[in-house]
Amino acid sequence: MNAQSEVYEHHGTESDRDRLQILDEDGNVLPGAEEPSLSDEELLAMYEALVLARRFDERAISLQRQGRIATYAPMTGQEGSQVATSYALDEDDWLFPTYRDHAAKHVHGMSLSSLLAPLRGYRDGYSIPDDVNVMPEYIPIATQIPQAMGMAWGFKLQGQTDHAVMCHFGDGATSEGDFHEGLNFAGVFDVPVVFVCNNNQWAISTPRERQTKSETLAEKAHAYGIESVRVDGLDPLAVYRATREAIRKAKRPGPNEGRPTLIESVQYRFGAHTTSDDPSVYRDGEAAEWYRKRDPVDRLAGYLDGRGLLTDERETVIEARVEKRIETAIEEAEAIEAEPDDIFEHVYAEMPERLERQRERLRDLREKYGDDAFSEVLE
Ligand SMILES: Cc1ncc(C[n+]2csc(CCOP(=O)(O)OP(=O)(O)O)c2C)c(N)n1
Numbered sequence: 001m002n003a004q005s006e007v008y009e010h011h012g013t014e015s016d017r018d019r020l021q022i023l024d025e026d027g028n029v030l031p032g033a034e035e036p037s038l039s040d041e042e043l044l045a046m047y048e049a050l051v052l053a054r055r056f057d058e059r060a061i062s063l064q065r066q067g068r069i070a071t072y073a074p075m076t077g078q079e080g081s082q083v084a085t086s087y088a089l090d091e092d093d094w095l096f097p098t099y100r101d102h103a104a105k106h107v108h109g110m111s112l113s114s115l116l117a118p119l120r121g122y123r124d125g126y127s128i129p130d131d132v133n134v135m136p137e138y139i140p141i142a143t144q145i146p147q148a149m150g151m152a153w154g155f156k157l158q159g160q161t162d163h164a165v166m167c168h169f170g171d172g173a174t175s176e177g178d179f180h181e182g183l184n185f186a187g188v189f190d191v192p193v194v195f196v197c198n199n200n201q202w203a204i205s206t207p208r209e210r211q212t213k214s215e216t217l218a219e220k221a222h223a224y225g226i227e228s229v230r231v232d233g234l235d236p237l238a239v240y241r242a243t244r245e246a247i248r249k250a251k252r253p254g255p256n257e258g259r260p261t262l263i264e265s266v267q268y269r270f271g272a273h274t275t276s277d278d279p280s281v282y283r284d285g286e287a288a289e290w291y292r293k294r295d296p297v298d299r300l301a302g303y304l305d306g307r308g309l310l311t312d313e314r315e316t317v318i319e320a321r322v323e324k325r326i327e328t329a330i331e332e333a334e335a336i337e338a339e340p341d342d343i344f345e346h347v348y349a350e351m352p353e354r355l356e357r358q359r360e361r362l363r364d365l366r367e368k369y370g371d372d373a374f375s376e377v378l379e
């Protein structure tokens with residue numbers, strides 16, 4: 001551990017500040033907390049989506065280690081918030097995700113295999129089916145914020161008040177100009193957009209305390225005349241309630257309605273930034289322990305158990321169904337033939353000579369050794 005992480009990685013501090021919470025760390029409803037109005041079926045479906053996300057993440061990391069997919073951004077610890085925010089959307093609403101929002105994308109309509117296909121180099125992997133309102137994931141930090149705001153503003157100008165737009169980004173994104181421009185514009189023009197800041201405490205190796213001197217990220221909304229809410233991002237019911245209210249507010253006509261909201265969802269990135277990162281170099285496990293005790297999957301399980309909804313049999317059925325769905329998704333994604341030449345396409349209108357030379361070199365190598373040789377190297 002280096003000196004910097006010693007200073008900045010203290011547990012609890014972030015989450016001890018005010019935040020909306022419904023469940024305690026074991027999944028009991030806190031005194032005076034208001035549960036969202038979700039049916040038993042909806043709660044169980046949400047729980048199954050959480051289990052699916054957790055297992056998918058484990059499998060995806062393992063697939064990357066086996067050389068079967070490219071670099072992957074893990075989401076364990078953050079899936080409770082992802083699932084809950086997407087559950088709060090209506091079907092016609094739009095989602096602008098980042099590279100980490102696999103579960104949010106899936107809950108809003110992307111198939112599991114389509115989450116894996118682009119990571120296998122499939123050229124059309126990032127294209128979105130016509131009936132799914134999810135933008136391709138954004139890798140350049142914060143660029144989705146003005147774009148999401150723009151789409152929502154467009155809906156407003158066209159009088160399409162049945163659409164809201166939800167935009168995900170991380171704590172690191174709040175230091176980008178795009179964040180400030182997007183929020184300012186949304187505030188001035190009453191744009192029906194919901195900004196969800198997934199504060200997982202780290203932007204690769206930069207801790208949250210080094211990102212800003214602001215006490216919370218939610219308070220940044222104040223400068224732009226936008227309402228904000230700070231929510232326990234490991235409490236799926238609290239996240240659902242906060243997001244649902246923000247979506248309703250975005251769509252409600254009337255004075256002070258049809259307005260944007262900034263949600264700061266306080267989480268922790270349990271794993272590495274991506275499969276190319278080693279977090280042990282810049283942080284120790286202490287803070288993680290604090291958050292792990294509040295694991296979103298266990299907490300929702302505790303809540304369902306308390307309501308008599310989660311029997312052992314039901315758990316077994318859910319696990320089996322989830323395993324099967326992931327297995328099928330992997331088979332589907334691996335059945336798609338990717339064309340290695342495609343990595344050189346669609347970047348330049350006219351391919352520079354440098355790239356042409358690289359493409360020729362790859363073609364020569366493939367001809368000489370065959371594609372199986374490449375798989376062996378990866379194995
Ligand atoms: C404009 C831009 N600058 C730098 C990067 C390199 N980069 C990739 S991820 C990342 C950290 C982002 O942190 P955060 O916004 O907190 O999101 P998280 O990865 O924690 O979900 C950076 C700096 C990038 N992708 N885009």
Ligand SMILES: [Mg+2]
Nearest residue numbers: 170171202203
């Ligand atoms: Mg982050």
